[in-house]
Amino acid sequence: MTRILTRAALVLLAVLIAAYVLLPILVIFPMSVSENGFMAFPPEGFTWDWYRSLSTDPTWFASAGQSLTVALASAALSVVLGTLAALALVRGRFPFRRLALLAMLSPLIVPYVIVGLAVYIAFLKVGLTETPLGFVLVHTCLGVPYVMINVSAGLVSVDRRLEMASMNLGAGPVSTFMRVTLPAILPNVLAGALFAFITSWDEVVVAIFLSGPGMTTLPVKMWSGIRVEIDPTLAAVSSLLLLVLIGTFLLTGLARGIQRLLARRSSVNLDHSGV
Amino acid sequence: MSQNTTDSRPDDQAGASINVEKVRKQYGATTVLDDVSLDIRAGEFITLLGASGSGKSTLLNIIAGFTKADGGRVHIGGRDLTKVPAHRRGLGMVFQHYALFPHMTVFDNVAYGLRRHGTAKSAISGLVAEALEMVELGHLAKRKPSELSGGQQQRVALARAIVFRPPVLLMDEPLGALDKLLREQLQLEIRRLHQDMGITFVFVTHDQEEALTMSDRIALLQSGNIVQIGSPSDLYERPNCRYAAEFIGVSNIFSGECRDGVFDDRINGAQYRLGSAASGQALMVRPERLAVRPGIALSEPEDNAVEAVVEDCVYLGSFRTVHARTSGGDLVVARTDVPRGEDGVHPGAKVTLTWKIEDGRVLA
Ligand SMILES: Nc1ncnc2c1ncn2[C@@H]1O[C@H](COP(=O)(O)OP(=O)(O)OP(=O)(O)O)[C@@H](O)[C@H]1O
């Protein structure tokens, strides 16, 4: 009896925490379909107007496109650099290893405002502000630590004997990495990529410094938008953003689920064949 | 990615000789291999035997090319491979915990080496099937390693290591993770493989019984040195030091001194005659060379004898062991036939342990 009670209490607690975390986000959607011309809660009536006005304003799409490009490019670059860095730090034996680790983790520790200011001053000199390249360079810096942490965790648990076996069978170091090590750490690489993508996709602070008429990422456009116009178009944009994120997570979850299902299916088949 | 196979094979005959010359390895201040030299003949089955930490794996890994020696050279098939990386040495290797690639099927695991060595696509499936047949696993080619038992996984690892016909097969405690019955079965299979293939096998184990059953020769390692190398009967019958005698099989060792062809065992107040002139502080007799006589029996002129009190008799079916304590406190184990009836050897009984003069061996 007490066990059922504790259970119920735990479930209730979980639901409450989930609600606490999710509600402020979910409030956005009702506001985006409200007939009230100012963003206000509770919403009144129902209309798709704000989505319609969004679809007629090309600047939103330009920003979204630029954000997506930057996020994809910096995630890809972060994966390559972060994985290489993890390899060096986990496998390498060289002086100042801890220092190198600290240096690569610094983007997680240094306040984004400081990063933004420093980068702004530096990039202004070489003309990289308001350019996709500038954004990609900075966001890659911010994404690398996530990939590195994830991949390092995967690497330390890789069985070195698998790599030795591969070399013994005639595969060189690169071939061994691609065929044996990478498949083993793939989940970690993908998790790192996801983190790096999201970090870039919703990064505002550094982006504000680098944005301007020449280039504005979506989060920055939203931020400046709410200061000049507060109609529910912003709520509509936010809802769409959420949809993209939920979609990304669902896709990764689905991929895992399918993988697990296939694995189970094959072992079930074996049981039936009875060998 | 493929290497030139002919180029990486040390020579054309089935097995290759291995010459380890003054190989030295240090980790920090500890010397793991202390100028080890070892000549392995082409086609022989040699076992590196030693206690945990004696340097067996380190020596094997230096031969395989995974570990860099601090000094010395390694020749395989007459070629100096000291500086050649592992993936260009073309040797087969089996690891203790199988080290099968978990994301590949059994077939792909076995085909891995062939593909890396640039074997023609059309030839691969035939060679893989043949190798799997050799270890009797032909029907499991489509499974993943996780769907196999430990014994089956180790067989796949064997097939993977021999499929490209390496001149040398290195094995690091390949049976360590298996239970006794399976281990004995695989010991036989590995010996059969060795006879069929005629290539050089270098086998690492810390199990002296396994070493005795499987090897043509055994190299006994003790903290980075090879203390004795020879056939199983050499090591068992003629150990050259106290360590070898104690490591291999059960041994009874009396301490004392050699003087004028006599071994003076002062602890037990006895003197034993020696077959030949020798010097050393220990005399060893194997349990099966000891005879147990009840009471204080006069030994025959060609025998040595020591008196003892039986502490325990263990019946083991085809034989029995008698544990007896001498007056000096040495515990002596004798292995005897099982008597038909009561023979006066039972716990508490006074007995005389005797052995032929030539069965005692003086050790340094
Ligand atoms: N990478 C390393 N760094 C430091 N010391 C090492 C390293 N590898 C091995 N050693 C040391 O070298 C010694 C020999 O190790 P090795 O693995 O060769 O022993 P082994 O005979 O194979 O033992 P086991 O039967 O336990 O496998 C040990 O004392 C070990 O602690």
Ligand SMILES: [Mg+2]
């Ligand atoms: Mg070892």
